[in-house]
Amino acid sequence: MWSLLLFVIIGLFGSEISVDALNCTIRPKGNPKFPKNFKFGVASSAFQIEGAWNADGKGLSVWEEFTHKYPDLIKDGSNADDSVESYRLFDSDLKILKDLGVDHYRFSIAWPRIFPTGSVHLRNQKGIDYYNDVIDKLLANGIEPIVTMFHWEMPVELQKFGGFSNSLIIEQFLDYAEELFKLFGDRVKTWLTINEPKELCKAGYGNGRSPPSIVAPGVGDYLCFTNVLKAHGATYRMYREKFYEKQRGRIGLPCNVNYLYSKANNTDEVAKAMDFEFGLMAHPVYSKTGDFPPTVLKDVEKNSLAEGRKRSRLPRLGKYWTSVIKGSSDFLALNYYTALQIEPLAGQVNADPLFDDKDSSFVTSMFENCPRAASVWLYFVPQGLEDLLKYIRDKFDNIEVKITENGWSDAGGRDDYMRIEYHKNHMQAILNAINDGCNVTSYGPWSLMDSFEFTMGYTEKFGFYAVNMTSPNKERTPKKSAEYYKKINYEKDLYV
Ligand code: NOJ
Secondary structure, eight states, X not given: OHHHHHHHHHHHHOOOOSGGGOOSSOOOOSOOBOOTTOEEEEEOOHHHHOOOTTGGGOOOBXXXXXXXXXXXXXXXXXXXXSTTOHHHHHHHHHHHHHHHTOSEEEEEOOHHHHSTTSOTXXXXXXXXXXXXXXXXXXXXXXXXXXXXEESXXXXXXXXXXXXXXXXXXXXXXXHHHHHHHHHHTTTOOEEEEESOHHHHHHHHHTSOOSTTOOOOTTTHHHHHHHHHHHHHHHHHHHHHHHTHHHHOOEEEEEEEOOEEEETTOOHHHHHHHHIIIIIHHHHHHHSSSOSSOHHHHHHHHHHHHHTTOSSOSSOOOHHHHHHHHTXXXXXXXXXXXXXXXXXXXXXXXXXXXXXXXXXXXXXXXOOXXXXXXXXXXXXXXXXHHHHHHHHHHHHTTTOOEEEEEOOOOBSOOSOOHHHHHHHHHHHHHHHHHHHTTOOEEEEOOBOSBOOOOGGGTTSSBOOSEEEOTTSTTOOEEEOHHHHHHHHHHHHOBTTO
């Protein structure tokens, strides 16, 4: 309620466009209609919605292990064992997808559901049948499946060998991806490889807040980045070599990016900080030269040597891998939620031993003048999306961008007007960017329905549909935002 009020006040009185006094709402610029071929969809992920954690021969992932072992680390002590039961209730999901009128549905495949130990020599046919059914039903209803291969469900058996901290994962992932192409590639034409490398690597292998809970900031996260990039690059090359001719699909790496604004309005600061925020994932894939950004390579090496180490904590990709990874995506898949402000770290002491921005040498802060969602990290800053899209246009040769996530959390309830404002403003940001020459072709917000929000359990809700968690059939009901988004899908026009 308070944030809505604040939002209305800001909407009425805020007018500056400058970055240091960033206005929270966005102003329309140019053509108010989306291009005819622009696609609208919606997103989810397997672990967050499927439930059936051990049904029909499914193996375990690190997230099941983590939630079972450490319920105290989940805000409401819950887990995703049943969640909203999409494994059993996919037909209910299909119904709301149809109701919403989306062009595409982004969902993920749980690796251990189809290969219980991760290794492809042991397959679980029932898991395969489930995803075949999902894909077939989507297509029969005119909804394109966009499939994420890995949304953080590392099979426990592979984590035993270090997961993304061991280069062994590259061939394991490659085998898995090859099977996915064989099993589903006749019908799936848009693939996303590894969801949000930055979140996966920082939380899993840097500050250790998520499984596999490895605490090694500035070492484990970099190791993870290199293996993620190699697994992604190798998958792309393998697809091109073995499958593309027949299947004609496209592949992207879904990157999570906060747009960064310098408190001092200093463009050099932004350029450097964005190299750490985004370049670590994107520069090796989308830049003309490939490899990590030169500033990142230089600064991490400098810091590592100053620490008395023999070499950089950021492993070099080397000539071979640099060329495999360079250009290994057909589009840039972008997950955008919010923007941050940065200022130089110089002179400031950061006592947090898990502080993982040492190398970038910036400290970040939130746009606290803008409304905040239920998630502590999520502020309402749509201008950041417009500016990020322009950054991509200029930095990465105007590559095609698909927005694969964007969403607003609240504590629940169907009168979710802030969610409507959030999506409306972010779609406006996209439209402004398109009107300014950016090559954005689709919008796939998070999320279809309320689901398990990892360490936040069920306390933060992102869905267009609410789920009745106490009823046996977990009915899905549209919120006000579903009614709004539905109109957008039918009209392709923001002002309906
Ligand atoms: C990013 C992740 O991909 C998704 O799984 C998560 O629920 C949302 N962000 C919201 O935090």
